[in-house]
Each structure stands twice: as C-alpha cells, then as structure tokens.
Amino acid sequence: MELFHEYKNKYFHLVFRILNLAKNGLYKDEIIRLIEDEEYDEKVIGKDFKTFEGMILNQYGKEDNFNFLEEREGKYYSILNSEDSIPLKVRFSKLEKSWLNGMIKEPVVQTLLGKETSKKLETALTDMKEKGSNQIIEFTNKVQNGFDIDLEKLSKDFYTILEGIINEKPILYSNVDKNGNEYNNQLAIPIRIEYSLKDDKFRASLYSLDEKRSILVNLHTLKEVKIAKNVDSNIKRKDVLKKLKEKKYSEVPITIELEDIRGAMERCFMSFSSFERNSRTISKNKYEIDIYYYTFEEDEVIRKIMSLGPYVKVKAPNRVREIIIDKIKRAFMYETT
The missing domain is CATH 3.30.70 (Alpha-Beta Plaits)
Structure with missing residues (x-):
C-alpha cells in the first residue's frame, strides 16, 4: 500500500474498524452507518460502478466481493478466527515505540491517560533502551507557555467535553478569554478537542447554542465545564459539522x-x-x-x-x-x- 494513497489508507482503516467490531457480530444497518460516516462522498470505488458498501456486504459475485465478513442469523461476523478480543491489532515500529516511550513520560500525557493505562504502556515498552526521557524527540517552532497548567482540572475538563462529544450532549461552560472577558454558563455543543503542538495548548471547538456560531476555547482558560442536564437540543454534532462545511468551504475545489x-x-x-x-x-x-x-x-x-x-x-x-x-x-x- 502506498504511504500517501488517500483512498487506500482511508478504506484500509475502515476495513480495520469493521473487522474488529464484527468479532461479535454487526447488523447490516450498523455497518452501513459506519461506512456512511467515514467513506468519501464519491461512493463508487471499484470497477463497473461497484461500491465499498456492496463489496463489504458481499452483494456482488465472489470474485468482486471483499469476502471479509460472513452472514449468520441476520448479523455479519469477521472471517478472522481469533480468540483475542481485538482480532486486528496495531503493530508499532521501533521508532513509533521510542516516540511513545518518550511521550508517556510527559506529565500531561500521564494525567490524561491515567495511572492504570500509563502503567500498562510502560510495561509493554520495557524493551526500549530510551527510558525516562524524551530526548529522541525534537520540537521545533514551539512557543513557551506563560501560564501554569492545573493538570487535575485539565483532565477533568477534557473528559467532560469528551463525554459530551461521544454522547451527543450539550455542555455548560464558563470561560475567560485572552482579553479578560468572562462568559458564564454558556450553552454549547462540543465538536472536537484539538491540541496545538506549536502552542502546547488543548482547545475545544464548540458550537454556541446561545450565539448560533462556532467558537474555540482554550482548556486552560476554562473556569468550569459540565454536561448540561435537562436540555433537549434538536441540533446534533454532525449537523453542525455539515453546516460549517457548507458555510465556510469554497464553492468549488x-x-x-x-x-x-x-x-x-x-x-x-x-x-x-x-x-x-x-x-x-x-x-x-x-x-x-x-x-x-x-x-x-x-x-x-x-x-x-x-x-x-x-x-x-x-x-x-x-x-x-x-x-x-x-x-x-x-x-x-x-x-x-
């Protein structure tokens, strides 16, 4: 597989995901939903106008299908005969292991991963020679932060926002912007969490339900954030993403x-x-x-x-x-x- 072949890599990841999730069986509509969320708008990828959905669900002849799944009693199962809970695992190179070994020594990484996960990773990386340092990684064009980070609060806010993203729940937040302006009890839909390596900052991309616009907040400036209860919003995260794309994208590529x-x-x-x-x-x-x-x-x-x-x-x-x-x-x- 070519390293920079976008179609092959994107669909490779989609096959990887489906095979792992199908270990215990997936219904047809679950597979279709996974494909619709990740595939390109141009659905025809094979010869003779064949689609990824049709090939993964064995809707064509045997030679044209992927033959990765088999249907039994209304559900599709992976053909992989594996006792492991994860049939297809990610295999790291030595360089990737060295990078990961360095990263898990960073305080912010340890805080976000938690002690249990950090310990498992350290145990799995005991064969690495570079231990306890991040010297093999060189950061360039990185701005020195002029503020202290409360790691415990950062972790709490990070997972609160993540919960809102995963469960499609609005959040209530209070924030102080760079000019010192305070915004209290703002209602928003969390879109994504971003990390800027250059600025060494975590940011949350939100859609303000009060102002009907997208905003970006730094996690280190948040005073408080929590899941909004008893709030039934008709606006969903995927609708916001679609709206933003239509509004800000160029009319033609x-x-x-x-x-x-x-x-x-x-x-x-x-x-x-x-x-x-x-x-x-x-x-x-x-x-x-x-x-x-x-x-x-x-x-x-x-x-x-x-x-x-x-x-x-x-x-x-x-x-x-x-x-x-x-x-x-x-x-x-x-x-x-």
Whole structure:
C-alpha cells in the first residue's frame, strides 16, 4: 500500500474498524452507518460502478466481493478466527515505540491517560533502551507557555467535553478569554478537542447554542465545564459539522493536474495532508487532484501549489489559475529588473 494513497489508507482503516467490531457480530444497518460516516462522498470505488458498501456486504459475485465478513442469523461476523478480543491489532515500529516511550513520560500525557493505562504502556515498552526521557524527540517552532497548567482540572475538563462529544450532549461552560472577558454558563455543543503542538495548548471547538456560531476555547482558560442536564437540543454534532462545511468551504475545489516527477506526488500529499482531497489517475504518472478548503485558507493553498514547481498546473477554477499566473509574472519581472 502506498504511504500517501488517500483512498487506500482511508478504506484500509475502515476495513480495520469493521473487522474488529464484527468479532461479535454487526447488523447490516450498523455497518452501513459506519461506512456512511467515514467513506468519501464519491461512493463508487471499484470497477463497473461497484461500491465499498456492496463489496463489504458481499452483494456482488465472489470474485468482486471483499469476502471479509460472513452472514449468520441476520448479523455479519469477521472471517478472522481469533480468540483475542481485538482480532486486528496495531503493530508499532521501533521508532513509533521510542516516540511513545518518550511521550508517556510527559506529565500531561500521564494525567490524561491515567495511572492504570500509563502503567500498562510502560510495561509493554520495557524493551526500549530510551527510558525516562524524551530526548529522541525534537520540537521545533514551539512557543513557551506563560501560564501554569492545573493538570487535575485539565483532565477533568477534557473528559467532560469528551463525554459530551461521544454522547451527543450539550455542555455548560464558563470561560475567560485572552482579553479578560468572562462568559458564564454558556450553552454549547462540543465538536472536537484539538491540541496545538506549536502552542502546547488543548482547545475545544464548540458550537454556541446561545450565539448560533462556532467558537474555540482554550482548556486552560476554562473556569468550569459540565454536561448540561435537562436540555433537549434538536441540533446534533454532525449537523453542525455539515453546516460549517457548507458555510465556510469554497464553492468549488481547486483542481490541479500533477506529473509525478522527483517525488512531486508525495510532496503534494504531504503539503495537503490536512485538506480534504479527491484524486484520480488520468495516465501513467499523471494525476488529477481536487483540493477542498476553507475560503480563508486560499492564500495558503496557492502558496503550496506554487511550491510544487513545474510539475503541477491548475485546471480550475480560472480565477485561481489567473492569480497564480499573475504571481509568476510579477516574480519573473522582479528577477529581471
């Protein structure tokens, strides 16, 4: 499997998940819901207009199906004959183990994982030579925090917000922003928890039910957060994500044509790893890629495209192509003057 092949890696993870969950059997509608949550909008992935859903549920001929599941008494079971509770396990490389061994020494990591989980990880990593330090990891462009973190409170708030995300429950929070403004008993739907390595901060992405907009709060500035009780909100997390995407996403993606010379494809996928993409082969070593982005990210997308050099050209939209042509012309004129 190619390291940067987005389709293969995304569907590989989906198969991995389904096989593990199907050890004790899954109903058809449960499998379909898992697929709908994770698959690309373009559902046809196989030849002759076959879908991932059809191939995983054995809806075609034997040669065309994945044949990973077998149906018994109305439920689908993994074909893996494993006594283990997790049929497919993640296998870590030595480098990944070294990184993990260093990370579990960090106080904030130990606090979030808890003593029991941290102890299990330490026991599992006893074969690693690097112990008790994080010296093998080099952090760059990291800002030094000017505040103290209450690890116990951070852990409590982290898991409260996580509970709200998992159980689709609104939260009530009180916060102090960077300007010292206080917001008390704010009602919001938790969307995700983020960590900024550069700033060394945990943040919560929320949708304010009071202000009808998305907001971002730092966990270290939260005064209090709790699950809101007796609050029946008709707005669900997935609805908010869909609404935000429709509102802030560009109307059309930027479509580029890329010739895979000197690792251009790999560099492209690395550059756009945080963006939603669709890619397809149009000939040998030549690919077409749709890049979806938030409107405020357009300058960054253009800069990344130009950094790929002469092996890429913008096919659409015309407006973006003209912007890049103008930038190249001005750069050339500057060099010749």
